[in-house]
Amino acid sequence: MIKELKQIHVAAAVICKDDKIFATQRGYGKFKDGWEFPGGKIEAGESARQALVREIKEELNTDIIVGNFIGSVEYDYPQFHLSMQVFSVRVKHGSLELLEHEAARWLSPGELDSVAWLPADQYIVDHYLRREMTVSKDK
Numbered sequence: 804m805i806k807e808l809k810q811i812h813v814a815a816a817v818i819c820k821d822d823k824i825f826a827t828q829r830g831y832g833k834f835k836d837g838w839e840f841p842g843g844k845i846e847a848g849e850s851a852r853q854a855l856v857r858e859i860k861e862e863l864n865t866d867i868i869v870g871n872f873i874g875s876v877e878y879d880y881p882q883f884h885l886s887m888q889v890f891s892v893r894v895k896h897g898s899l900e901l902l903e904h905e906a907a908r909w910l911s912p913g914e915l916d917s918v919a920w921l922p923a924d925q926y927i928v929d930h931y932l933r934r935e936m937t938v939s940k941d942k
């Protein structure tokens with residue numbers, strides 16, 4: 804019998820400020836040390852946007868405004884299938900506190916390749932962000 808991969812639905816935030824985006828480094832678990840967009844699993848009864856507001860408060864102790872949908876990625880990890888929706892986000896006020904991540908960086912368009920993204924995030928960077936950040940810089 805073929806066993807189906809478990810599916811995980813995740814919402815992730817590209818937090819933008821000036822022409823930079825916020826990348827975080829995972830501090831625990833299977834993907835420890837990988838770079839990602841903050842966020843997490845969408846719980847039953849929640850929309851992706853609601854999950855993002857909750858997760859960013861839990862991880863960075865910050866209130867956000869969720870903006871445009873940037874794109875999604877479907878990725879097969881060996882242990883599960885990830886379905887991730889990514890949104891553009893702004894911080895309402897105040898600073899970002901790293902409550903769960905071990906490090907973070909504000910990346911300019913030219914620095915997108917300077918961190919080791921998780922594989923699903925590399926797809927988002929290559930297919931959506933690189934172009935979006937270049938276009939908004941040129942505006």
Ligand SMILES: Nc1nc2c([nH]c(=O)n2[C@H]2C[C@H](O)[C@@H](COP(=O)(O)OP(=O)(O)OP(=O)(O)O)O2)c(=O)[nH]1
Binds near residue numbers: 842845
């Ligand atoms: N949050 C987040 N997770 C990502 C990204 N890219 C990626 O492959 N993942 C994977 C890693 C995790 O296995 C899964 C999300 O789990 P999570 O650990 O962030 O979610 P959570 O906070 O709700 O769950 P947990 O602490 O209870 O494990 O998706 C990303 O950019 N952001």
